[in-house]
Amino acid sequence: MTAIAIPDLRESVLRALDTVRDPELDEPVTTLGFVASCSATEGSVEVHLRLPTYFCAPNFAFLMVADAFDAVRAVAGVDHAVIVLDDHFAADAINAGVAARAGFVGTFGSEASGELDALRADFVRKAVLAGTDRVCRPLITRGVDVFGLTLGDVPPSSELDTLRARRAEVGLPAHDAAPLLIDVATGERLAEQDLSLHLARARLSRVGVEANVGICRGMLAHRYGSGDNTEET
Amino acid sequence: MYEKDGEKYFVVDSHLHFWDASPSNWIPGQEQFAKGWIECFHAYMSLAPKETHWDIEHFQCYSEQDLMADVFDTGRVDVGILQSTYLRQWYTDGFNTVERNGALAEKHPGKLIVNGRFDPRDGDAGLDQLAADVDRWKLKGVKLYTAEWRGDSRGWKLSDPAAYRYLERAQELGIKNIHVHKGPTIWPLDKDAFDVADVDHAATDFPGLNFVIEHVGLPRIEDFCFMATQEPNVYAGLSVVIGGLMHARPRFFAKVMGELLFWVGEDKMTFGSDYGIWEPKWQIEGFLDWEMPDGDEFADYPRLGTDGKKKILGLNAAKLYGIDVPAECQIADASAPAARDDATLVTGASPSA
Numbered sequence: 001m002t003a004i005a006i007p008d009l010r011e012s013v014l015r016a017l018d019t020v021r022d023p024e025l026d027e028p029v030t031t032l033g034f035v036a037s038c039s040a041t042e043g044s045v046e047v048h049l050r051l052p053t054y055f056c057a058p059n060f061a062f063l064m065v066a067d068a069f070d071a072v073r074a075v076a077g078v079d080h081a082v083i084v085l086d087d088h089f090a091a092d093a094i095n096a097g098v099a100a101r102a103g104f105v106g107t108f109g110s111e112a113s114g115e116l117d118a119l120r121a122d123f124v125r126k127a128v129l130a131g132t133d134r135v136c137r138p139l140i141t142r143g144v145d146v147f148g149l150t151l152g153d154v155p156p157s158s159e160l161d162t163l164r165a166r167r168a169e170v171g172l173p174a175h176d177a178a179p180l181l182i183d184v185a186t187g188e189r190l191a192e193q194d195l196s197l198h199l200a201r202a203r204l205s206r207v208g209v210e211a212n213v214g215i216c217r218g219m220l221a222h223r224y225g226s227g228d229n230t231e232e233t
Numbered sequence: 234m235y236e237k238d239g240e241k242y243f244v245v246d247s248h249l250h251f252w253d254a255s256p257s258n259w260i261p262g263q264e265q266f267a268k269g270w271i272e273c274f275h276a277y278m279s280l281a282p283k284e285t286h287w288d289i290e291h292f293q294c295y296s297e298q299d300l301m302a303d304v305f306d307t308g309r310v311d312v313g314i315l316q317s318t319y320l321r322q323w324y325t326d327g328f329n330t331v332e333r334n335g336a337l338a339e340k341h342p343g344k345l346i347v348n349g350r351f352d353p354r355d356g357d358a359g360l361d362q363l364a365a366d367v368d369r370w371k372l373k374g375v376k377l378y379t380a381e382w383r384g385d386s387r388g389w390k391l392s393d394p395a396a397y398r399y400l401e402r403a404q405e406l407g408i409k410n411i412h413v414h415k416g417p418t419i420w421p422l423d424k425d426a427f428d429v430a431d432v433d434h435a436a437t438d439f440p441g442l443n444f445v446i447e448h449v450g451l452p453r454i455e456d457f458c459f460m461a462t463q464e465p466n467v468y469a470g471l472s473v474v475i476g477g478l479m480h481a482r483p484r485f486f487a488k489v490m491g492e493l494l495f496w497v498g499e500d501k502m503t504f505g506s507d508y509g510i511w512e513p514k515w516q517i518e519g520f521l522d523w524e525m526p527d528g529d530e531f532a533d534y535p536r537l538g539t540d541g542k543k544k545i546l547g548l549n550a551a552k553l554y555g556i557d558v559p560a561e562c563q564i565a566d567a568s569a570p571a572a573r574d575d576a577t578l579v580t581g582a583s584p585s586a
Contacts, residue, residue, distance in 0.1 A: 024452065052276075053273045053276060054269035054272065054273055055269060055270070055273050089265070089266065089269055126455070129455075137530075141529055200495070200533075201455065201459065203492075203533065204454070204455045204458055204459075204492050204496070205455045207454070207455075207485070207488040207489060207491075207492050208451075208452065208453065208454040208455040208492075209452075210485060210488075211451070211452070211454065211478060211482065211485040211488065211489050212451065212452035214478070214481070214482040214485045215280070215451070215452070215477055215478070215481075215482070218279065218280050218481050218482070219276050219277070219279075219280075221279075222276045222279035222280075223276055
C-alpha cells in the first residue's frame with residue numbers, strides 16, 4: 001500500500017468527521033465547530049472534540065466521540081486513532097469507554113439504563129420531521145399541493161437528499177415511489193385528515209432543532225472565543 | 234410597572250434566583266461540578282446584550298442589594314417569584330434554598346414570593362419537610378428539578394409513584410403551582426429527565442394543579458408544545474426563551490414565540506427573567522417593543538398584541554398566584570376571547586383570583 005502523505009491523511013480524516021453528526025442538532029461536528037484539533041503523524045491520528053458547555057448531555061457526547069472513533073478508524077491509512085473529548089464533566093469516562101469500545105453501559109455502568117440506539121433513532125425521526133418542513137415549505141409557498149406527492153415527484157435539492165438519507169437511516173421508505181408525507185413512526189402514508197397537523201409538527205420540529213443549534217453555537221462561541229456569535233440578519 | 238404608548242403593564246417576574254455559588258460554598262471534592270455549574274450559567278449570560286454582562290465573581294454571588302436594584306429599581310418588576318434550587322451535592326449551604334430565598338422574601342413583603350421544592354427520593358421525611366416548609370413560608374408553589382443528582386441517582390420522573398405521593402400531599406397543603414425545570418444545563422445520563430412525557434401523565438392525573446414548564450422544554454420544544462396543547466393545566470415558562478434568544482437569535486426567538494403562541498396560546502405563557510442569569514430590564518423592554526416579523530416564514534403564527542403582552546408579562550402569573558393587579562393594568566375588555574381559549578384555569582390561592 002502506498003503511504004498516504006500526511007496533509008492528505010489529515011484532510012481525509014476531516015472529511016470522515018464531516019459524516020459525524022451531533023445526533024440532537026443533526027449537523028456535522030465539523031460545521032458546528034466541535035472539532036478542536038486534528039493531527040496526523042504517519043498512520044496515527046489524534047482528534048480533539050469540544051462542546052458548548054461542561055454539562056452537555058453525556059449520552060449525545062458519547063455518541064459523537066464513538067462515531068468519530070469509528071469514522072476515523074475507517075479512513076485508509078489510519079492505523080491508530082485517539083479521540084479525546086475536552087473540557088467536559090464526563091470526559092474521562094467517555095474517552096476511556098470509547099477507546100475500550102465498552103459501549104455506553106460499559107462506560108457508565110448503573111448510571112446508564114441502556115445503550116443509545118433508541119435515543120439516536122428518536123432523534124433521526126425528529127430530523128425526518130424537520131427535513132419534511134425544509135422540503136415541503138418551498139413547495140407550499142409556490143402553491144404546490146404536497147399531499148399525494150412521492151419523493152420522486154419532488155425536484156432535486158440537497159434538502160431532499162438529506163431527507164431521504166435520514167429516512168433510510170431509520171428504515172423509513174426512501175425510494176422514488178415512496179410518499180413524501182409519512183408517519184415517521186411507522187412509515188405509513190399520511191392520512192389526508194392528518195395533513196395540517198403533520199405539517200405543523202414538521203415546522204415545529206424544525207424550529208426546535210434550529211433554535212437549539214442557535215443556542216449551542218452561541219454558547220460554543222462564548223466558551224472558546226471563536227466561531228459564530230454574531231447577530232443574525 | 235411599565236408604560237408604553239399609553240398602556241400600563243404589570244410585571245410578574247416568575248423566575249428569579251438568589252444563589253450563592255461562590256467558592257466558599259463549594260463542597261470539597263465536588264469543586265469541579267460546583268464551578269462547572271455556575272460557569273455554565275454564566276455562559277448563558279453571554280447571550281444577553283453586552284452592556285448587561287457581569288464578571289464571574291459578581292455572578293457567583295450577588296447581594297440582596299444587587300437583586301433588589303436590578304429587579305425592582307432598574308427592572309421595575311412589580312412582583313418577583315424566587316425559585317429554590319438545592320444542589321446540596323455540590324454546594325454546602327445549597328445553591329438557593331427555600332430558607333435563603335424565604336428570608337429575603339420576608340424582608341420585602343408584597344414584592345417577593347418564595348417557592349419551595351421537593352424531591353420524592355426524600356421519602357417520608359421529605360413529606361414532613363414539605364409540610365413544615367409550607368407552614369413556615371406559606372408556599373403556593375414549588376420548583377422541581379427532575380434531573381437533580383442524588384448519590385447514584387441521576388434523576389426522577391413526575392410520573393413515579395413516589396412523586397405522586399408528593400403531588401397529592403402538596404395539593405392537600407394548598408400548593409397550586411408546580412414549576413418543573415425542563416430545559417438546558419441539567420442533564421440526565423439518559424434522555425428521560427429531559428423528556429416531558431412525565432408531565433403529561435401528572436398534569437392529566439392532577440387537574441387541580443398548574444404545571445409551569447420552565448424553559449418550555451428547550452431543546453425539546455416540539456415535545457413540550459405537543460403535550461401542552463392537550464393539557465389545559467400546563468403553562469409555558471418563558472425563562473431562557475426571552476433571555477437566551479430574543480437578543481442573540483432574534484429570528485429564532487420569533488419562531489419559538491410563534492410556535493408557543495400557536496400551540497400553547499398567550500393565556501398560558503408566563504414571563505420569567507431567570508435573574509441572575511439575565512437582568513429583567515432589557516428583556517421586558519425588548520419584549521414590549523417586539524413584534525412578530527413579516528414574511529412567509531412567520532405567516533403561520535398568531536400575532537401578539539397589547540393584551541397578549543400584558544398577560545404574558547404579568548396577568549397570567551398574577552392569576553396563578555392570586556396577586557392583586559391594579560385596575561389600570563388590567564386588560565380593557567376582559568371578556569374578549571383569547572387565542573385558543575380552551576383552558577380551564579386552575580384558580581390561584583386567593584379566593585378572588
